[in-house]
Amino acid sequence: MGNNRNLIVLGVVLVVLVGAYLLTQDRRPELDETGGFEELVETELSTDDVYTLEVSLGGDPEQGFTVVQRDDEWFVSSHYDAPANLNKIRTLLGNLETVSGEPRSDDAGVLDAYALDDSSAYHVRILGEGGDPMLELLIGERSGQGCFVRRPGSNRVLLADHNFLSDFGVWGDERPAPKASSWIDLVAFEVERDEVRTIEIRGDEQTVVMTKEFVETEAAPADTMNAAGPEVQDPNAYEWRVTAPSDFVASKTRADGVLNAITNVRARDVVGDALEEDLGLGDDARSVVVTLADGTSHTLYFGETLGDDDSLLYFRVEDEALVWSLPEYVANNVFKTEDDLRAES
Secondary structure (H helix, E strand, O other): HHHHHHHHHHHHHHHHHOOOOOOHHOOOOOOOOOOOOOOOOOOOOOOOOOEEEEEEEOHHHHHHEEEEEEEEEEEEOOOOEEEHHHHHHHHHHHHHHEEEEEEOOOHHHHHHHHHHOOOOOOOEEEHHHHHHHEEEEEEEEEEOOEEEOOOOOOOOEEEEEOOHHHHHHOOOOOOOOOOOHHHOOOOEEEEEEEEEEEEEEEEOOOOOEEEEOOOOOOOOOOOOOOOOOOOOOOOOOOOEEEEEOOOHHHHHHHHHHHHHHHHHEEOOOOEOOOOOOOOOOOOOOEEEEEEEOOOOOOEEEEEEEEEEEEEEEEEEOOOOOOOEEEHHHHHHHHHOOHHEEOOOO
């Protein structure tokens, strides 16, 4: 009697387990095992032919960015028309051109399991001249070294052999809106180092003027016929003289530190395209005037720290509309007093 009762209990448990297994299987995406790979893109994607690139979460323009080409130049139009990172654009277009996908499912009911329903997928949309559509692709979850994708209007899920999420700066399990900053050319100011002749540092307490003075060097012996060619100035044969407030030869290492900091200024992000008074970027702001060999000069303004991050400050270049966020250490490397520039005795 006891054995029969045990058998009945075991039978009931077995039925429950089998039922639970079948229910679980119904919720899983049914894999397409037909094999084979499909090309994702059937057209050439060249920066000569592409005029608009849109990347967004859920197809919402407010949750992404737009890059456009105008007169052979690229801009992040959704982010104050900041200059775009052309290498980043070319890399994405190249990945789209060469990637292929392996079929995984045609079931509309399981698109959310791949993060490929319209609201959770990343939407990539590429337009040609005149707004002609060239490509639209939805990007889902990552899988191994690739990610799941599908085309709009189709329920066919493909496993792409490239992880487009890494192109968008998405690395974890969360799916944030793609940031525009990685698609911006963040060089806020750049000049040739050898072209700089004068640096005027207008700090809070004093103005320091550094002037590059070239040092005469012995001419190299002629190679042929004892006929020397035209004398060429060695761009590295110079010293820095501080001419204000005092007059002395500066430490070349310390002065070159200022030069290096000011000739290639890389920002963290673009934060605006119009000057606001409360940013500390007015004419009385800390500034640096860089004068070049051809007599042209550029004034760089360093403003207040950002309210939500005191490691960053506002920055702009005279006569340019963009306002950048800049690491404060850049300003620390630039704003030196005359005592900071003296050679160690």
